[in-house]
Amino acid sequence: MSGSDSIPTGSFTLRGPYGRRAIGLSIAAAVGGFLFGFDSSVINGAVDSIQHDFALNPVITGFVVAIALLGCAVGAVVAGNLADRWGRLRVMLLGGVMFFVSSIGAGLCVTVWDLGFWRVIGGLGIGIASVVAPAYISEIAPRQIRGGLASLQQLAITLGIFVALLSDAVLASSAGGADSVLWFGMPAWRWMFIVGAIPAAVYGILSFTVPESPRFLIAKGRADEAREIFSRLVPVADLDKTMNELTHAIEADRKNAGVSLRGPVLGLQPIVWIGIILSVFQQFVGINVIFYYSTTLWHSVGFTNAPLISVITSVTNVLVTIIAIVLVDRVGRKPILLTGSALMTVALGAMALSFTFATTNAQGEVSLGAPWGPVALIAANVFVVGFGASWGPLVWVLLGEIFPSRIRGKALGVAAGAQWIANFLITVTFPAMSSWSLPFTYGMYAFFALLSFVFVFWRIPETKGMELEQTETLFVRKAKTAG
Numbered sequence: 164m165s166g167s168d169s170i171p172t173g174s175f176t177l178r179g180p181y182g183r184r185a186i187g188l189s190i191a192a193a194v195g196g197f198l199f200g201f202d203s204s205v206i207n208g209a210v211d212s213i214q215h216d217f218a219l220n221p222v223i224t225g226f227v228v229a230i231a232l233l234g235c236a237v238g239a240v241v242a243g244n245l246a247d248r249w250g251r252l253r254v255m256l257l258g259g260v261m262f263f264v265s266s267i268g269a270g271l272c273v274t275v276w277d278l279g280f281w282r283v284i285g286g287l288g289i290g291i292a293s294v295v296a297p298a299y300i301s302e303i304a305p306r307q308i309r310g311g312l313a314s315l316q317q318l319a320i321t322l323g324i325f326v327a328l329l330s331d332a333v334l335a336s337s338a339g340g341a342d343s344v345l346w347f348g349m350p351a352w353r354w355m356f357i358v359g360a361i362p363a364a365v366y367g368i369l370s371f372t373v374p375e376s377p378r379f380l381i382a383k384g385r386a387d388e389a390r391e392i393f394s395r396l397v398p399v400a401d402l403d404k405t406m407n408e409l410t411h412a413i414e415a416d417r418k419n420a421g422v423s424l425r426g427p428v429l430g431l432q433p434i435v436w437i438g439i440i441l442s443v444f445q446q447f448v449g450i451n452v453i454f455y456y457s458t459t460l461w462h463s464v465g466f467t468n469a470p471l472i473s474v475i476t477s478v479t480n481v482l483v484t485i486i487a488i489v490l491v492d493r494v495g496r497k498p499i500l501l502t503g504s505a506l507m508t509v510a511l512g513a514m515a516l517s518f519t520f521a522t523t524n525a526q527g528e529v530s531l532g533a534p535w536g537p538v539a540l541i542a543a544n545v546f547v548v549g550f551g552a553s554w555g556p557l558v559w560v561l562l563g564e565i566f567p568s569r570i571r572g573k574a575l576g577v578a579a580g581a582q583w584i585a586n587f588l589i590t591v592t593f594p595a596m597s598s599w600s601l602p603f604t605y606g607m608y609a610f611f612a613l614l615s616f617v618f619v620f621w622r623i624p625e626t627k628g629m630e631l632e633q634t635e636t637l638f639v640r641k642a643k644t645a646g
Contacts, residue, residue, distance in 0.1 A: 194366045196319030202359065203320075212342045213278070217275040217278075231289070234289075235586070238290025239580040251299045255370040257288070259288065259363050268284065270357035298376070302379070316556070316559040322481055323362070334358075434565060438561075439578050443585040451586055476543065487553065491560060504619060511606075
């Protein structure tokens with residue numbers, strides 16, 4: 164997008180006319196992120212009841228919580244190919260339908276095994292949405308505000324987490340407990356899953372109301388449709404230049420149609436590994452432990468109203484994500500990531516130290532008295548601030564920017580799939596690891612946070628304000644020279 168003098172001042176701001184239109188489309192796509200966040204945390208209020216009702220041990224409990232993430236990984240991997248073949252909107256609809264069905268099925272489950280099955284189906288839908296949303300947003304967003312718009316994905320995730328935890332708390336409170344009967348003879352924990360059908364239906368309906376990605380349309384020879392969509396997203400003076408640049412980029416991609424994800428570094432192109440490593444670090448710092456198991460965790464440190472604390476933590480996550488959206492196109496990606504890594508390292512280290520003073524009773528319940536209980540609570544919220552203002556939103560920004568357009572769908576799928584597998588590993592191992600040693604568990608997460616600082620400092624260049632075509636070239640060159 165050019166900086167021509169004929170382009171009206173303020174066109175490319177979040178408040179400008181083109182920015183507002185791009186925001187509307189980005190919000191619609193980011194509802195997939197809301198489903199992601201909702202699914203991530205809805206299990207929080209139900210996990211103790213599920214463990215009790217189905218008489219599960221910690222290992223099986225962790226598996227039931229985490230099994231949805233395996234579906235997410237598969238969904239993310241196949242979504243790239245589907246999005247490149249069918250378009251972004253049809254794949255959005257597919258993800259919404261799968262999550263809708265799984266929400267009803269999980270709420271009506273008879274055994275722990277069919278609960279696991281429905282969570283896998285929901286995971287497939289969430290994995291699909293996790294790939295389509297950042298791809299769609301990056302492809303309709305003007306470069307000057309692309310970082311802020313791409314961060315809407317993470318904002319939607321945090322809002323989904325907040326709504327899930329809030330609805331869990333409200334439903335449990337209304338029934339007098341998650342195990343208590345609420346409506347139609349069913350306990351509250353089942354309704355926690357069923358209410359997920361509402362945002363799933365909204366997401367599916369929105370897929371009929373937003374336009375297809377202009378980049379996908381041009382690639383399919385539908386340039387007139389793409390031009391019509393771009394005419395609402397960029398000024399008239401910049402329309403021809405935008406169309407020409409994108410058409411030339413797609414033509415160049417076709418000349419390299421034989422290029423795949425395969426490359427010299429362990430079978431993949433270096434840029435794909437950069438995306439994978441970013442995704443893995445986002446999960447290996449342990450963020451989802453806070454949102455999957457926080458209710459149980461805060462019970463262990465002596466807070467009787469643990470669901471309320473979990474809701475407060477999720478509100479903090481939403482607020483700092485908004486801060487990230489405001490700063491990402493002003494400060495840049497790299498400084499924010501480095502700051503977040505440093506904050507997370509310190510906070511997780513403090514949590515590891517705090518739990519060295521914990522005690523365990525005869526029933527195996529962990530308790531943490533003063534002053535270390537409050538220290539752990541403060542450290543956990545500092546960790547959420549560090550993550551929510553940096554690695555949470557900015558990884559999605561970078562995944563939408565770094566891949567060449569000819570492999571963007573597939574590469575996003577692989578990176579998102581790696582993210583879900585990393586999420587699964589952290590989630591399924593936490594119950595067993597925490598029962599063995601909480602200091603070691605949080606110390607391990609602190610170590611990964613420190614490694615994330617080193618990786619960003621060493622391998623991630625700044626991409627603020629660049630066209631997607633410039634951004635992907637910068638990362639490819641960086642990967643080649645560094646690798």
